[in-house]
Structure formats: structure tokens, C-alpha cells
Amino acid sequence: MKSKKELSFDNLLDEVIHKDLCNRCGGCVSFCSANNLGALKMGKDGFPDYTDKDKCLECGICYLICPKTRILEEELKRHYDWKYPLGHWVDIFSARSTDKEVLNVATDGGVVTSILIYLLENKVIDGAIVSKRMGPLGRKPIIAKTRSDLIDAAGSSFFETKHLDELGNIYSTSFPIIKVIKESASDSMKKLAIVGTACQIEAIRKMQLLNIVPSNLIIFTIGLFCMQCFTIEDLSKKNFAKTHKININDIEKVNIKDNLILKMKSNIRFYIPLEEIEEIARPACLACNDFSNEFADISVGGVGSQDGYTTVMIRTSIGKQVYAEALYQNYVENSQSSSYDSRKVNEKHLLNIIKDFAVRKKIRSEKRIDSMNK
Ligand SMILES: Cc1cc2nc3c(=O)[nH]c(=O)nc-3n(C[C@H](O)[C@H](O)[C@H](O)COP(=O)(O)OP(=O)(O)OC[C@H]3O[C@@H](n4cnc5c(N)ncnc54)[C@H](O)[C@@H]3O)c2cc1C
Ligand code: SF4
Ligand code: SF4
Ligand code: SF4
Structure with missing residues (x-):
């Protein structure tokens, strides 16, 4: 395995993005050390890519914080006293x-x-x-x-x-950021909480392990249980909606418990087994x-x-x-x-x-x- 120093966005492309493992959280782009130089962008397809490869500093930060890489997994587990299969809980x-x-x-x-x-x-x-x-x-x-x-x-x-993107947009992320955070004192944003799915919280925890600014501002994390996420386009396009005769414009509320629960404007509820939505x-x-x-x-x-x-x-x-x-x-x-x-x-x-x-x-x-x- 490469040492932390030898890693770059190329490794993310090979091991995560090209393998269809990227969840498009935007963390790598928002927290790229060469953010102000314009090394990375979120592409039109929603996946991250180089804007200009020559601007990459080959620092490896994007690879280390990506929730889909395993390199910091053991450190993270040790830090949070992790146990199979639920992690630490009291x-x-x-x-x-x-x-x-x-x-x-x-x-x-x-x-x-x-x-x-x-x-x-x-x-x-x-x-x-x-x-x-x-x-x-x-x-x-x-x-x-x-x-x-x-x-x-x-x-x-x-x-x-894309929560992580929001954090990056507001505070920016590369080294001069400490200055930006100080300047943003007028905004009084020194202590933040975040709500996120496991992939989002894991990216934040990795940044915190590495002391990457501005993850130090996050003082409280609320994590949502999550079996899977899907896109609205797929919900409407795939057979799934047709089989169940669901018009997505008529959905009033969505919930996931043991099933996907769709509450329609007409008050009817559809209970769709989670295995069925794996398709989308x-x-x-x-x-x-x-x-x-x-x-x-x-x-x-x-x-x-x-x-x-x-x-x-x-x-x-x-x-x-x-x-x-x-x-x-x-x-x-x-x-x-x-x-x-x-x-x-x-x-x-x-x-x-x-x-x-x-x-x-x-x-x-x-x-x-x-x-x-x-
Ligand atoms: C993608 C996703 C998948 C989920 N899957 C499951 C599941 O399989 N099983 C299960 O038991 N529970 C699941 N949940 C959690 C569940 O739907 C509720 O969010 C949770 O029970 C909290 O309910 P609440 O009434 O306390 O939250 P509320 O008081 O309603 O607050 C919900 C908070 O979540 C934030 N939020 C909403 N959507 C997102 C999102 N996509 N990403 C980040 N934050 C968001 C809102 O801004 C709000 O702050 C999932 C949630 C999401 C977003
Ligand atoms: S500068 Fe660092 S964080 Fe940005 S793309 Fe290159 S390796 Fe990744
Ligand atoms: S950090 Fe997020 S957006 Fe970047 S490669 Fe990893 S999963 Fe994809
Ligand atoms: S299943 Fe949930 S936590 Fe896992 S990558 Fe998808 S959205 Fe993130």
C-alpha cells in the first residue's frame, strides 16, 4: 500500500470514482488543498474530476478524507472504540x-x-x-x-x-482558510452541528482526525441510519414507480423504516420492501x-x-x-x-x-x- 505521502486524486479516480464507489458527497472537491488554485471540480455528471491536474499538490488529503477509502479506517475505529456490528454505543x-x-x-x-x-x-x-x-x-x-x-x-x-460541499463553500478549505474563518467572525459561526448520513459523518470524522480546517468547527454530529439513497430521476423512471402505479408528483411525504413508506397527497400509503428499492x-x-x-x-x-x-x-x-x-x-x-x-x-x-x-x-x-x- 502507498504511504499517505504518495497519494493523490489519481488514487481516488482509480479506487473509488472509476469503480462506481463514489457517493458524490463532494468532500474531496470542497476540502482539496489546492481549492483556491482550481485543481478539482464536481463534473456535470455529479462526480468529482480534475479541473487542472497540474494544479494538484499531490498532498493526498482528498484520498484520506474520502468516506469510501479504507486507509484511516483502523485509526478511526480505535479512536471511537468501535465494536462489530454497531460501533460504540451507550x-x-x-x-x-x-x-x-x-x-x-x-x-x-x-x-x-x-x-x-x-x-x-x-x-x-x-x-x-x-x-x-x-x-x-x-x-x-x-x-x-x-x-x-x-x-x-x-x-x-x-x-x-451535498452537506460537505456547503461546509467547504462557506468556509473554503485550503490553508488561507484560517484567515477566512477569522474574518467570518462577523458571521459568528464558530461552533456548528451537522446532520448527515454515515458517509457524510465519516468524511467529517476523518477530517477531524487529520485536523483539517474547518472540521474543527463541527462540535456535534447527528447521524441518520441509512440503508441506501437514490435519485428522484430513478424513482420516476424505473419500473418500480410503474409497477406500483405511483405518480411521484403526488407524493407528500417519504420515510424509511422497515419499508420505504410513501404517503400520497390522497392520504394513501405505499409500503415498499427495501429489497425492491435496491434496484434504484x-x-x-x-x-x-x-x-x-x-x-x-x-x-x-x-x-x-x-x-x-x-x-x-x-x-x-x-x-x-x-x-x-x-x-x-x-x-x-x-x-x-x-x-x-x-x-x-x-x-x-x-x-x-x-x-x-x-x-x-x-x-x-x-x-x-x-x-x-x-
Ligand atoms: C438518506 C436517508 C436514509 C435513511 N434511511 C433510514 C433507514 O433505512 N432506516 C431508518 O430507520 N431511518 C432512516 N433514515 C432516518 C429517518 O428517515 C429520520 O431522518 C430519522 O429517524 C430522524 O427522524 P426525526 O423525526 O428525529 O428527524 P427530523 O426532526 O425530521 O430531522 C431530520 C433531519 O435530517 C436532515 N436531513 C434530511 N434529509 C437529509 C439527507 N438526505 N442528508 C442529510 N441530512 C438530511 C434534515 O435537514 C433534518 O435536520 C434515513 C434518512 C435519510 C436522510
Ligand atoms: S491537491 Fe491534494 S487534495 Fe487536491 S486533488 Fe491534489 S491530492 Fe487531492
Ligand atoms: S470524497 Fe466523496 S465525492 Fe470525493 S470521491 Fe470520495 S465519495 Fe466521491
Ligand atoms: S447507504 Fe447511506 S451512508 Fe451509505 S453511501 Fe449511501 S447514502 Fe451514504
Whole structure:
């Protein structure tokens, strides 16, 4: 294997992009050390490419932070006390927001939005990188600075968003950036939270391991469970929508739990087995092996919990501290303190379901990678 010093974007092209493993997170382009020289760009097809190869400094940063390379995996696992198959965790339960406005727009129990509101209102963070809804199916990454920004961003999108790109655009990334961050003091953005899928959180964690500016601004990470992501074009084009006679313009809300759940404007719900949407998953997702967002401070999903609740996994000491304070200040409530049937949905039940998804995803990833190497 090459040493860290000998790596460049050529290695990403060979090992990730040309092998269909790139999830188009935009991390390599946003955080390229030669960003201001114009070495890389996101191409028209949505995949990263050289703008000008001669501008590349061959520093290897793009390769090291890419969530699809394995070079920092052992270091990351050691750092986060990782264990098979869910990573490190300290507590698992069902919970929901106490805020009716949040509950009305949330995907599940609105725990994500309410924790972020708690963090903002208590000035623990200056902003949160989330995805703002643009219609029922569209999303745009933003830095939310207010409660209403966060409520605008609640709910889930299973289509691609580029959070890392947002971080890069706002703070830029190459060496002179430290200066830019200082100048941006007027923006008061010194402490940020981020919500992301496992691939997005992993890229941030790799940057943090390497002390790459501005990942130091991210002080809290909320990781979404994730089986796969797909594009809206594929949802409409493939047989899938035709077989189920679904007009995507009539979809009001999308959710993923044990199934893909499409709530139509007419109030009808379609429950589509996740195996069926593998057909339209991005190729990179089929090779991805992290369901439960193993390196986040708190991971969340819908599986296992009753409707209107979020399944919460507390992982790190900061995750534990933040959640305890949000609970104490009544931003969220645990299932035991409501009319919830906590006899059925206890830690063992949730753990078994999450483990089942996590193991299935790891097996799928191994098969996919094996078949690519044949
Ligand atoms: C691509 C994707 C796949 C998922 N797959 C599963 C799954 O297989 N099983 C499961 O149990 N749960 C899955 N989830 C998580 C689930 O849909 C809910 O997001 C989670 O339960 C939190 O619910 P909540 O009501 O607490 O969040 P809310 O309070 O509604 O907040 C959701 C937050 O997620 C952010 N967000 C929305 N879409 C994206 C995106 N594409 N990328 C990054 N951030 C985003 C929003 O900006 C918002 O801040 C997935 C989520 C996404 C985005
Ligand atoms: S300058 Fe560094 S980060 Fe940018 S493309 Fe070259 S190797 Fe990658
Ligand atoms: S997965 Fe992200 S970091 Fe890796 S090559 Fe693709 S866009 Fe770049
Ligand atoms: S399955 Fe989810 S976490 Fe994995 S690459 Fe796809 S979007 Fe990212």
C-alpha cells in the first residue's frame, strides 16, 4: 500500500470514482488543498474530476478524507472504540420532540430538530448544517441559524444532498482558510452541528482526525441510519414507480423504516420492501457497510419505534451530555414518559432490529465488493 505521502486524486479516480464507489458527497472537491488554485471540480455528471491536474499538490488529503477509502479506517475505529456490528454505543431508546410544530413536520419523532433547537437556544452552537426542504422531494443544504430555519429543514430526504460541499463553500478549505474563518467572525459561526448520513459523518470524522480546517468547527454530529439513497430521476423512471402505479408528483411525504413508506397527497400509503428499492439505490450505497452511523455522537432512525417516535442511539460522552440536557430542559421526551407501549419497544427490541439491518448491510457490501473484484 502507498504511504499517505504518495497519494493523490489519481488514487481516488482509480479506487473509488472509476469503480462506481463514489457517493458524490463532494468532500474531496470542497476540502482539496489546492481549492483556491482550481485543481478539482464536481463534473456535470455529479462526480468529482480534475479541473487542472497540474494544479494538484499531490498532498493526498482528498484520498484520506474520502468516506469510501479504507486507509484511516483502523485509526478511526480505535479512536471511537468501535465494536462489530454497531460501533460504540451507550444507550438505545425511543423518544420524541415535545414541540407540536416540530412533530407536525418531522420524519419520525422530531428528535433531531428538537436537539438542534436546544443546542441553538442554549448557544451551545451558532448554527447547524442541515438540508432545507424545497418541495416534498427536493433538498438544499443550509446552515440553520434559527429555530424556524431548523423547522424548515425537518423531515427526511432520501435523495442526494451535498452537506460537505456547503461546509467547504462557506468556509473554503485550503490553508488561507484560517484567515477566512477569522474574518467570518462577523458571521459568528464558530461552533456548528451537522446532520448527515454515515458517509457524510465519516468524511467529517476523518477530517477531524487529520485536523483539517474547518472540521474543527463541527462540535456535534447527528447521524441518520441509512440503508441506501437514490435519485428522484430513478424513482420516476424505473419500473418500480410503474409497477406500483405511483405518480411521484403526488407524493407528500417519504420515510424509511422497515419499508420505504410513501404517503400520497390522497392520504394513501405505499409500503415498499427495501429489497425492491435496491434496484434504484446508488451503486456506492450497495457497497456501503454502515447502517447505524457508527461514528456519530448520536445516531437516529425510524426502525423499531412506533409511528411518531425516533429511535435514538447515544454513542459518545458529548452525545450523552447533550441528550441529557435536552431531556432535562424538556425539548424531548423518552418513550417511558408518554403513552407509548414501552413493554414492547425496549432496548433489547430496538437493538435486535438495528443489529439485523446493520449486519444485512455489511453482508450486502461484502458481496458487492467481492463481485466488483472478480
Ligand atoms: C438518506 C436517508 C436514509 C435513511 N434511511 C433510514 C433507514 O433505512 N432506516 C431508518 O430507520 N431511518 C432512516 N433514515 C432516518 C429517518 O428517515 C429520520 O431522518 C430519522 O429517524 C430522524 O427522524 P426525526 O423525526 O428525529 O428527524 P427530523 O426532526 O425530521 O430531522 C431530520 C433531519 O435530517 C436532515 N436531513 C434530511 N434529509 C437529509 C439527507 N438526505 N442528508 C442529510 N441530512 C438530511 C434534515 O435537514 C433534518 O435536520 C434515513 C434518512 C435519510 C436522510
Ligand atoms: S491537491 Fe491534494 S487534495 Fe487536491 S486533488 Fe491534489 S491530492 Fe487531492
Ligand atoms: S465519495 Fe466523496 S470524497 Fe470520495 S470521491 Fe466521491 S465525492 Fe470525493
Ligand atoms: S447507504 Fe447511506 S451512508 Fe451509505 S453511501 Fe449511501 S447514502 Fe451514504
